[in-house]
Amino acid sequence: xxxxxAGFLGSHLCDRLLKEDADxxxxxxxxxxxxxxxxxxxxxxxxELIRHDVTFPLYVEVDQIYxxxxxxxxxHYQFDPVQTTKTSVHGAINMxxxxxxxxxxxxxxSTSEVYGDPEVHPQQESYWGRVNTIGPRACYDEGKRCAETxxxxxxxxxxxxIKVARIFNTYGPRMHPNDGRVVSNFIVQALKGEDVTIxxxxxxxxxxxxxxxxxxxxxxxxATDNDFTGPVNLGNxxxxxxxxxxxxxxxxxxxxxxLAFLALPTDDPRQRQPDITLAKSKLEWxxxxxxxxxxxxxxxxxxxxxxxx
Ligand code: NAD
Ligand code: UDP
Ligand code: UDP
Numbered sequence: 001x002x003x004x005x006a007g008f009l010g011s012h013l014c015d016r017l018l019k020e021d022a023d024x025x026x027x028x029x030x031x032x033x034x035x036x037x038x039x040x041x042x043x044x045x046x047x048e049l050i051r052h053d054v055t056f057p058l059y060v061e062v063d064q065i066y067x068x069x070x071x072x073x074x075x076h077y078q079f080d081p082v083q084t085t086k087t088s089v090h091g092a093i094n095m096x097x098x099x100x101x102x103x104x105x106x107x108x109x110s111t112s113e114v115y116g117d118p119e120v121h122p123q124q125e126s127y128w129g130r131v132n133t134i135g136p137r138a139c140y141d142e143g144k145r146c147a148e149t150x151x152x153x154x155x156x157x158x159x160x161x162i163k164v165a166r167i168f169n170t171y172g173p174r175m176h177p178n179d180g181r182v183v184s185n186f187i188v189q190a191l192k193g194e195d196v197t198i199x200x201x202x203x204x205x206x207x208x209x210x211x212x213x214x215x216x217x218x219x220x221x222x223a224t225d226n227d228f229t230g231p232v233n234l235g236n237x238x239x240x241x242x243x244x245x246x247x248x249x250x251x252x253x254x255x256x257x258x259l260a261f262l263a264l265p266t267d268d269p270r271q272r273q274p275d276i277t278l279a280k281s282k283l284e285w286x287x288x289x290x291x292x293x294x295x296x297x298x299x300x301x302x303x304x305x306x307x308x309x
Contacts, residue, residue, distance in 0.1 A: 004068030006033030075180030081139035088143030168235025172211030173301035200264030210294035
């Protein structure tokens with residue numbers, strides 16, 4: 001079962017698990033996910049889709065759960081912040097309760113946002129983070145932190161089989177064109193010949209992982225022995241400023257866009273780079289797709305999407 005399976009990462013995970021001959025139950029309330037992401041799977045006898053909000057209980061029989069339900073982009077998670085916290089917290093309780101009843105292994109899509117605006121660089125799993133509890137990003141960051149707490153309490157209290165991944169910025173085909181994340185924004189703006197919007201001075205950094213690499217990491221984490229719970233960082237350690245990213249996108253698209261400098265959002269982390277030593281040793285995983293190659297694929301996807309609109 002994949003919650004949030006109609007979203008960007010979830011739909012790629014559906015594809016991947018079906019390829020590996022699993023039966024897949026996708027659960028989504030279509031807040032940020034779309035049926036379009038799954039259209040090619042409708043009719044596959046091993047694929048089922050239910051519209052359901054994970055903040056409500058769910059009774060199904062499954063043996064593995066990937067809990068991905070949660071809007072991931074600041075624009076969407078700040079649209080209804082109370083619902084965002086509910087999705088992470090009530091959603092985790094319901095999915096953990098389900099996992100406990102059916103004795104399923106359960107994966108949590110946590111996030112590098114648990115590190116907040118970090119003083120430690122690059123971020124290791126042992127770092128506790130620096131998150132503003134009352135800022136506009138807190139509904140997401142604190143919701144995800146509380147979900148991690150719940151996962152580890154179910155592990156300690158009920159002996160649940162948990163796997164917690166801390167996912168760093170991931171990009172690729174099927175990102176929502178309007179979800180406000182930097183890679184999709186820059187590519188869509190460049191393709192439309194609109195100004196590319198740099199928030200702040202563009203010197204803040206992020207590390208971008210291509211979706212195929214990330215999904216490999218999910219599968220490898222899910223396949224680890226019972227005694228490995230994580231949390232484990234999954235991300236590409238290559239670190240870029242937003243100005244460098246804009247340059248790369250503009251070079252690829254060869255359009256006429258100019259840069260427009262806008263205000264930096266509140267609590268926007270200055271820097272972010274995963275330390276993936278743990279993933280390398282426990283999962284034998286590391287990303288293999290360069291930012292240049294991943295961006296090429298992503299540009300082709302958005303070109304086609306815009307042409308079809
Ligand atoms: P996304 O917005 O494309 O997917 C999230 C999916 O969850 C959507 O299909 C949405 O409709 C669904 N959803 C939201 N609230 C729900 C609810 N209450 N009940 C049922 N479904 C609900 O985002 P994504 O990038 O695919 O992210 C997937 C997961 O990975 C999220 O949990 C996110 O926090 C985490 N993550 C993603 C990134 C990234 O860079 N993409 C980074 C860190 C963590
Ligand atoms: N739950 C669920 N599906 C199940 C089992 C439980 O959605 O198959 C929900 C249930 O509504 C409960 C939550 O998971 O509120 C936590 O369940 P748990 O058994 O851990 O604790 P409870 O609150 O039932 O004591
Ligand atoms: N950003 C930007 N222009 C945009 C969208 C985002 O400069 O059009 C910046 C944003 O301020 C942040 C970085 O890009 O510093 C990554 O933003 P995103 O929302 O993709 O992810 P997150 O902040 O959650 O890492």
